[in-house]
Amino acid sequence: MLTNARLLAYIAVMAAVTYLIRMLPLVCFRKKITNVFVQSFLYYVPYAVLGAMTVPAIFYSTSYTLSAVAGLLAAVFFAYKEKSLLYVAVAASAVVFVAERLIELFLV
């Protein structure tokens, strides 16, 4: 049985583990790191993380792979044109929406 006390214990454990993972590196490393390799490594981390999280997950983020490909192409195009984050996100969503209506009209 899932009592409220048990539920609160679950939530407390989740929150504590997640917070410690985020907090410790941010609080412990307050000085600038001077090692060139570590510096370079940390410089590339955001690009690597976002690349790995986007592909191939993006292909599974919508109802059809085909509409996801259309959305991906639109996002790459507008990102390459250096449009804002919101612009690229909304444009990709709009292209997916239209593509899915077309897919349902002609293919499904």
Next chain:
Amino acid sequence: MSGEKKNLWRQGLQDGLPIGLGYFSVAFTFGLEAVALGLPLWAPVLISMTNVTSAGQFAGLSIIAALGSLVELALAQLVINLRYALMSLSLSQKLDETVRLRDRFLIAFVNTDEVFAVAAGRPGEVGRVYMFGLITAPYIGWALGTLCGACIGDFLPPSLASALGIAIYGMFLAIIIPPAKKNRAVVLAIAIAVALSCLFRWLPALSGVGSGFVIIICTLVAAAAAAVIFPVKEATADAD
């Protein structure tokens, strides 16, 4: 607040708005699913307000629903969320001297994938006022989305939910592609990470590895390879 501070806060808030909007729809699904699994209304809202992470929360939900052990829950969160340690470490090098120790405790609380990505993509260092502006909309969007999902039930039509599913990835691409245009090393880091991540997804022998581990392995290998091949000479060699 002085004019300059106000301006920085507004900039942060503005940069956080698309994140907040994206979070609203994801958190909405989380609220829906939690209530559908039989949790009381307050539980998903409390989880969202204390965890602020999507993958970890969804995984936690399934363990709670299965009445799993607390150790199992803690281990799952550790593995899925370990990538945040890398992001926090990277972010720790990006904060300027206006960020006090107590600010770091607060910023860490909302250091999500997207908040980190936007902060990392900003040229130069980032200060406390900008960071506080940046985390405002995502936090509100995450909490409010969960509450609405838990309360209203199935409200978002599936066609709209599907289209919004790609929004967060569109944002990621908008962050990484402009700097990649000007920097071959960034292209290399992205290419290695993407190739590895595809291998883990599509090679049957590797597809059993959990998604949290996959992100960590891809990031470690790609960032290390790029750092060896193209070392960055100065800490301020940002994005261009």
